Amino acid sequence: xxxxxxxxxxxxxxxxxxxxxxxxxxxxxxxxxxxxxxxxxxxxxxxxxxxxxxxxxxxxxxxxxxxxxxxxxxxxxxxxxxxxxxxxxxxxxxxxxxxxxxxxxxxxxxxxxx
Amino acid sequence: xxxxxxxxxxxxxxxxxxxxxxxxxxxxxxxxxxxxxxxxxxxxxxxxxxxxxxxxxxxxxxxxxxxxxxxxxxxxxxxxxxxxxxxxxxxxxxxxxxxxxxxxxxxxxxxxxxxxxxxxxxxxxxxxxx
Numbered sequence: 001x002x003x004x005x006x007x008x009x010x011x012x013x014x015x016x017x018x019x020x021x022x023x024x025x026x027x028x029x030x031x032x033x034x035x036x037x038x039x040x041x042x043x044x045x046x047x048x049x050x051x052x053x054x055x056x057x058x059x060x061x062x063x064x065x066x067x068x069x070x071x072x073x074x075x076x077x078x079x080x081x082x083x084x085x086x087x088x089x090x091x092x093x094x095x096x097x098x099x100x101x102x103x104x105x106x107x108x109x110x111x112x113x114x
Numbered sequence: 115x116x117x118x119x120x121x122x123x124x125x126x127x128x129x130x131x132x133x134x135x136x137x138x139x140x141x142x143x144x145x146x147x148x149x150x151x152x153x154x155x156x157x158x159x160x161x162x163x164x165x166x167x168x169x170x171x172x173x174x175x176x177x178x179x180x181x182x183x184x185x186x187x188x189x190x191x192x193x194x195x196x197x198x199x200x201x202x203x204x205x206x207x208x209x210x211x212x213x214x215x216x217x218x219x220x221x222x223x224x225x226x227x228x229x230x231x232x233x234x235x236x237x238x239x240x241x242x243x244x
């Protein structure tokens with residue numbers, strides 16, 4: 001299943017609800033475009049909800065990292081919400097768990113931007 | 115990338131038929147997918163004139179996959195460590211690491227031209243019988 005992205009605003013934070021796979025050719029470009037679009041519009045607080053992302057490959061991991069660094073370079077903050085077990089395990093294996101700010105609870109994630 | 119998805123699906127079927135649990139199937143299918151992506155992207159560099167060759171077999175004691183490209187060749191010893199602090203924020207370079215993490219054996223063979231990866235996942239039930 002290709003990646004779908006829905007955007008919503010919660011207390012000044014743009015939450016991107018991702019659903020599907022983030023892989024080379026299936027979701028990585030959509031994710032890149034969505035994050036760059038937000039940053040281009042001046043959005044500083046971005047939260048990626050990965051609850052419905054059941055598959056991510058090395059290209060998708062790379063895209064998450066690129067989104068994180070792109071945001072940081074523009075003085076924006078990108079955090080992750082609700083990892084599935086597979087994505088959680090991959091982030092641990094690749095040590096990216098130490099890079100991202102990750103939350104299981106949306107309210108806490110939103111509050112962390114204040 | 116359609117061919118990569120077909121390879122991934124075939125690897126998943128072979129792993130399922132071999133009785134691997136869901137996590138192991140995920141690992142095997144992802145490793146084979148990563149190998150195929152590497153072959154198309156880094157090996158053949160998206161050149162439509164070049165092909166990848168994939169084989170997969172259940173030997174009874176292991177699942178054995180080979181993925182070959184027609185590119186310039188790959189020296190696995192020169193790949194940067196994606197876990198090194200200076201590489202953590204790189205946007206690429208994790209594919210071979212994931213393959214090595216998920217499979218029991220990974221072998222590289224230089225072709226002329228190209229590179230062949232052999233991925234081996236030993237079957238636990240076979241090991242228990244010995």
